[in-house]
Amino acid sequence: MRKINPHDFKVARRGTSREINRQIALNLIRAHQPISRADLARLMNVRRGVASLLVSELLAESLIFEGAVGEAVGRGRRPTFLYIDSRQRCVVGVDIRASRTYILLTDLMGKQLGVVNSFQTSKDIDVLTKDLARRIKQTLGDFSEVGACEGVGVVVPGMVDPALGRVLHAPTLGWRDVNLRDPLTAAFGIPVHIENSGKACALAQLWATRSDVVASANSVFVSVSDGVGVGVVVNGEVMRGRHNTAGEFGHVPLSIDGPRCSCGATGCWESYVSNLATLSRYFGTDLSEPKPREAETASFTVEDLIARARAGDAKALAAINSTARYLGLGLASIVNSLDPARIYIGGEITTAWSLIEPIVRSALRERTLTDFGGATEILIVPAEEHPRLRGAVALVAAPAFAAPMVA
Amino acid sequence: MRKINPHDFKVARRGTSREINRQIALNLIRAHQPISRADLARLMNVRRGVASLLVSELLAESLIFEGAVGEAVGRGRRPTFLYIDSRQRCVVGVDIRASRTYILLTDLMGKQLGVVNSFQTSKDIDVLTKDLARRIKQTLGDFSEVGACEGVGVVVPGMVDPALGRVLHAPTLGWRDVNLRDPLTAAFGIPVHIENSGKACALAQLWATRSDVVASANSVFVSVSDGVGVGVVVNGEVMRGRHNTAGEFGHVPLSIDGPRCSCGATGCWESYVSNLATLSRYFGTDLSEPKPREAETASFTVEDLIARARAGDAKALAAINSTARYLGLGLASIVNSLDPARIYIGGEITTAWSLIEPIVRSALRERTLTDFGGATEILIVPAEEHPRLRGAVALVAAPAFAAPMVA
DNA sequence: AGTATATGTTCCGCGTTTAGACAAATTCCG
């Protein structure tokens, strides 16, 4: 039961019904392709005539195309199959992280084209812009057969205002209130969308078209890495909040008297489960220390730690198990406050999932109020799926499929 | 940007545009009454003809009525004013709490009729049903001039599935998986809606028509009482979650090593800020004790404590200040995770607001990530406004004004 | 009394869904 905002509503115009049904048809084709007009009409519960008209409109805009005539199911005329037109259209996804920046080229459906490219991140916006422009041009040159680029999606670990195209605060990059979009747009000559990485990951899962997993309209993506990024999907929409800062579960405390966090507060979830926290635990460094990593351990990553744990290093296993427990306790806060249908987890820690899953699960159960809360589905998103890059791509590709604003 | 759920969508039919515009018109009349057809057309940005037709449809259903001809603004024909028709229609709100049950009669706009009635709550469903039926019949009899009763809204401190009409778990009442709606419907002969009290409070604020406060489409209601109940509104809709348990911020921890909470876990926000926690702090009782209140202190309430604090009792003030600080720290978790435009606070603690506001605010600022987060608007809802009862009423009155499901 | 202005109603045009008929394509079956 949604309330109509009497200060910001949208009246239904003559074309509104058409617009709604057009988007529904487009989404159904996306979800079920290949599909015939007749099947589409059956799914939509409308006459074939209507479906036909909607399809011809989508064809005219070349959002979809007619493929080969399909095989007949029984007897009768064979259907002509419809597909989302991802030919000759591509999207660039960019993932800016503290150390490196990654680039991925995909088609409109998110199918990966070529390999993931990366280079060292410069924290100077001008230099980074130039680097990115060169790399993107090069990537597009390598795949000239894919046609025009629809846009570039950029994902940043920090608070972002997508409407203004500004990075409000990205601590690991040292950016504060920086206009990232306009310089990039100017340099690329292609529309640029920017977004917070946690929200983008949630968006990517929402718009994913893996047949085995039905995207949930109520889910949370938790990315455990240098920090903890969280994206929340409510009613099929990424939750933004009043100032675009919703989803900062990383700074909800486990214990307000806990270790100092990079945000200035103490005992944040992030200060218990970030990669740095896990490593510090292993090396026995004080968690409150801002730079606990010695020179000798600087190149030692969580992946290395996990490898040692798997190899039988008891201290490494203990460190990871500790992280697992805190991860589960924090997830309980998410379950209690949001009650999502599903939680996705990404980040380096996922490579240890088979080791830690029982611990995470039992910690989750320990603090959730109901049995179904404790049984909330948890899905691992491995690094090979590049959730952040897929999210960046979704920033560009998804709007064409979004529901129209109505009422 | 909302995704259309390919498994649960609604195709636009021939009457969909009408339905949308009808609800918009109804909401605008509700928000701006008294209002003329011409003004309505201007607000909706449609021709007067369309507005006229929508109005005549609403008139035919007697959802609205034409009042006296208004005063002319300048020259020209005088407008006929339109009003929501709350004549001859009333709603009963019921607030079931552990100790007492409250009843309120209002008209469709939520205007209070008569006084709030209350009686002792029986935890036996059959007895409670009989008690309620008698009281409601009596109340309706006292106000026979208000006409037919549209329905009864019932609010319960616990998890509720409104669709099934069941109370999943209400610890203070000792109910677990109880069908509350059907016996009540049978006894009253009127439609009954049940809901969790925190969610209902949030709903009440969302649908409130106080001219000074524009209801926010992104808000949180925090009710601090025996427990901590929270209702969350996202995009003009109360967040339910997968199992109707969203919003349990009361059991998000401040410190996982903190005092034991009634839920079984430790260090929940609730165990720091509930009335019991404040009282225990004052009496120096162990917070972990399940029954810390002595016989002599059994009748001593938080209101009494606040009175002592105002009278200069340093120990009482310290106890309340402590609660205030923890309240602010917990609110920070809500701000960080949801970034609402506004937080409403209800419960006994609000009577001490002038004492504690600075402490709450500074604690909030201490743990919020951004300056605007720390400056999140906090509004007190005093007990005299009966937020829970208004929420119960909104359960019945609001659906008629809700946005139609589309796409 | 005449003019200007605002409100509310009515009528027609046009786009969209709805319902049904029809042609085309293909398999089944005698």
Place this chain on the structure above:
DNA sequence: CGGAATTTGTCTAAACGCGGAACATATACT
């Protein structure tokens, strides 16, 4: 091999609702 049955896709007429403009009504100003 040919007709019947079935399925797909297109087309047409009807119903419905917005879009725009004209018209009647009501009031104030001059």
